[in-house]
């Protein structure tokens with residue numbers, strides 16, 4: 203079985219799979235320079251930062267996404283650039299495919315998380331709950347944290363697995379996979395890019411409107 207088939211199978215079974223490298227050293231260095239000076243959370247940087255617009259279109263990434271969702275037509279629903287500074291900042295347990303505005307069809311969407319700088323247990327890499335996507339979307343509540351991000355309402359299983367990623371590597375995750383990231387205990391910022399990809403029909407807006415905020419992958 204090819205590496206990419208294995209990844210697709212793993213993705214279906216446990217809800218995530220590591221992949222990479224998606225960038226060589228030269229691209230990585232220029233990304234670290236271009237993205238390292240932003241505020242801790244930047245929403246939809248693919249709309250304003252040319253290097254991120256290029257990244258979401260990289261065929262090494264979009265081919266894998268197409269394989270996992272079974273469709274060659276892809277759109278970006280949202281991106282988050284998280285430059286996690288040393289200190290307290292953490293991202294609480296959540297699922298990427300559900301928020302107050304919309305719900306993503308897990309068969310027609312997924313998340314790609316890219317390590318722009320090394321993501322280790324020390325720097326605050328993603329932690330996932332393997333297989334949690336099989337339980338579907340869970341009720342949500344606002345977390346009692348700065349910015350009040352959405353978190354899971356109710357008890358959580360205690361089977362977290364840390365998923366370190368070298369800079370230039372990444373992770374593909376089911377839209378329902380429960381994940382979080384702890385604080386960065388290193389002296390340097392940890393830079394990661396979260397990309398939500400959807401295939402046609404993958405977005406349901408809660409107010410019944412058509413999604414008009416998607417960016418086509420070319």
Ligand SMILES: O=C(O)CCC(=O)C(=O)O
Pocket residue numbers: 282284286293298326327328381382383394395396
């Ligand atoms: O980059 C991180 O630490 C967490 C990102 C994440 O979970 C998200 O954007 O959904």
